[in-house]
Amino acid sequence: MSHKQQAISGGKWMSTSTVISTIFQFGQVAILARLLEPSVFGIVSVSTLLIAFFSIFANLGFSNSIIYKQEEDRQVLSTIYLLNLGLGLFIGIVVFFSWPLVAAYYKEPRLENVIKLSSLYFIIVYVGQIYLFLLQKELRFKAVASIDITGTIVGTSVTLLLAYNGFAELSLIFGQLAQQTAKSVLQMVFGAQLFTPMLKFDLSLIKDHLRFGLYNVGDGIVGFIQANYDNILVGGLLGVKPLGYYALASQLAVFPITRLSPIILQVAYPILAKFKGDTNELRKSYLAILDLMSYVNLPLLAGLFVTADSVVPLFYGPGWEPTILLIRIFVFVSMFSALSNPLFTLAFSKGKPKLLFLLNVATLAVKIPLVYWFGHEWGVVGIAMAFLTATFINLILNFRIVHTLIGAFLGEFFQNFTKPFLFCLAMVGAITLYKSYADSINVINTSVEIAIGALIYIGLTLRFKLPLAELKTFGKAV
Structure with missing residues (x-):
């Protein structure tokens, strides 16, 4: 298949995923806006900010370096995988214990449970992330799209169910965690044929990836x-x-x-x-x-x-x-x-x-x-x-x-x-x-x-x- 055909095929699948995800996202917001007060969305946006910030450190830009270098060495990939798991666990702990500072800055005690639950995201996301990078490298966008669609459906379903049952801001957090759990599991399932981790951790093997990732x-x-x-x-x-x-x-x-x-x-x-x-x-x-x-x-x-x-x-x-x-x-x-x-x-x-x-x-x-x-x-x-x-x-x-x-x-x-x-x-x-x-x-x-x-x-x-x-x-x- 030529690069142009690969681009067309990839664009088709990613477009399908985006359309479905966008419809679910806007449908969810339209319903939640009638169930929850504006301050709830503000509280959840704080959690989203924390996740986005700490995600910067946990993957070190390895997605881009793996694709740029067309990396296939199993020992290199295993080192990156184990490093990501360790960083994810460490950052999850940091986020968990950061709640007093965050709650004090925003003057909002409801942030305590939100921040504590959000810390689980980092333990979940990096279990399957390297498989996503490899699927993208190999241009397997049908699998990537299927993962996104499934995650969106699971996350939206959990969020709305909990919101109707009075979980307020926690409904959105549990929805995010459910969505990422579904995606991580499917990333491993679809990517298993591309990579099987081994107990190999040698930072000297990934010097180039680390330098690339520092920027x-x-x-x-x-x-x-x-x-x-x-x-x-x-x-x-x-x-x-x-x-x-x-x-x-x-x-x-x-x-x-x-x-x-x-x-x-x-x-x-x-x-x-x-x-x-x-x-x-x-x-x-x-x-x-x-x-x-x-x-x-x-x-x-x-x-x-x-x-x-x-x-x-x-x-x-x-x-x-x-x-x-x-x-x-x-x-x-x-x-x-x-x-x-x-x-x-x-x-x-x-x-x-x-x-x-x-x-x-x-x-x-x-x-x-x-x-x-x-x-x-x-x-x-x-x-x-x-x-x-x-x-x-x-x-x-x-x-x-x-x-x-x-x-x-x-x-x-x-x-x-x-x-x-x-x-x-x-x-x-x-x-x-x-x-x-x-x-x-x-x-x-x-x-x-x-x-x-x-x-x-x-x-x-x-x-x-x-x-x-x-x-x-x-x-x-x-």
């Missing part, structure tokens, strides 16, 4: 602070209830992009790593990725921007109106982030993760004072605006780094970007016109708004970007 850890720490400093400050400065509003607004506007972008990047990176020395091929692939991301992400974000005041009351229910303005700000954060993400494929394909670390350091130097200043002046909305400003600066620096890696590309990028941008303007204009005549916010009017936007964007795309003949050819290839 990943450094980049991960700085990137975490850069990406989550706003969430940390919202909770500490304003409390868990505003953090709940902020978290759900971010989830609605940013979550789809965080699910869609990895489909492309997860499939693209293992393939690009196979011809990492061909700069011309990398430039073509990078532009193709940007083009695809623009056509997929822009209409979703533009549609959400113009329909936010209709979607929020119907989706979340009453009491969530403060999220509308935040969602519209996060729409632009998502757009800039989506355009920044493909640098990942270039930096790792070129074996230069250091560039990602330096980019995040520069962005963080701008973001910290902005978030603190804007937060004190304008509260939660100011923090969102500071995040938007920092994300835009990150995009500018991002494109500068891309230029050093693959040469001039902006002219072709803007030429490609013009079409989806204009299509979105037409879509937003038509929806706005309809809303000016609609008499109220209800399911019918909101459905019509979404249908108008979808028909206009798809129609323009079929007319000016992807003629039906090309789609038929693509369909045969899939």
Whole structure:
């Protein structure tokens, strides 16, 4: 199977997984928003932050180094596996005993049980993670997609069942643990034929992986602070209830992009790593990725921007109106982030993760004072605006780094970007016109708004970007 066919097949399976996972995720949020108060979402977001932060240390970026080096040595993989298990256990203990500090910072005693339970995540996740890395390296995306789908179904089922029975914030934590347990078990089942661990632990065998991983850890720490400093400050400065509003607004506007972008990047990176020395091929692939991301992400974000005041009351229910303005700000954060993400494929394909670390350091130097200043002046909305400003600066620096890696590309990028941008303007204009005549916010009017936007964007795309003949050819290839 050619690289193009592998990319198409991988994209198909990961897209299926993402669509199913996204539907379950939004369905879960829509139900929980009617069962739980905003502060519960703020409390759970604190747990999510802790898991994301400590995950940086536990895998040391081995996923990227295993794929980049196309690692197959059983002794090397066994050493990495045992190291990950040890780190996971150690970090789980650290997280367990960190609850007094976290609860004191957020002034929220309910965080005690949440943090203690969350510590189990690290004991669970690293049992099967190396098998996931190997499945990705071998481009077995059907297995990866099946694992994600099963985990999502299990996690959502457990969460909703417990929420209906009054477990409040603990329902989400138990749901996360159930989801990861299912995924870890399946990762071992699907990956067993690729790797059988042995009792071999020799750090000298993984020196190259450790060096590669150190930049990943450094980049991960700085990137975490850069990406989550706003969430940390919202909770500490304003409390868990505003953090709940902020978290759900971010989830609605940013979550789809965080699910869609990895489909492309997860499939693209293992393939690009196979011809990492061909700069011309990398430039073509990078532009193709940007083009695809623009056509997929822009209409979703533009549609959400113009329909936010209709979607929020119907989706979340009453009491969530403060999220509308935040969602519209996060729409632009998502757009800039989506355009920044493909640098990942270039930096790792070129074996230069250091560039990602330096980019995040520069962005963080701008973001910290902005978030603190804007937060004190304008509260939660100011923090969102500071995040938007920092994300835009990150995009500018991002494109500068891309230029050093693959040469001039902006002219072709803007030429490609013009079409989806204009299509979105037409879509937003038509929806706005309809809303000016609609008499109220209800399911019918909101459905019509979404249908108008979808028909206009798809129609323009079929007319000016992807003629039906090309789609038929693509369909045969899939």
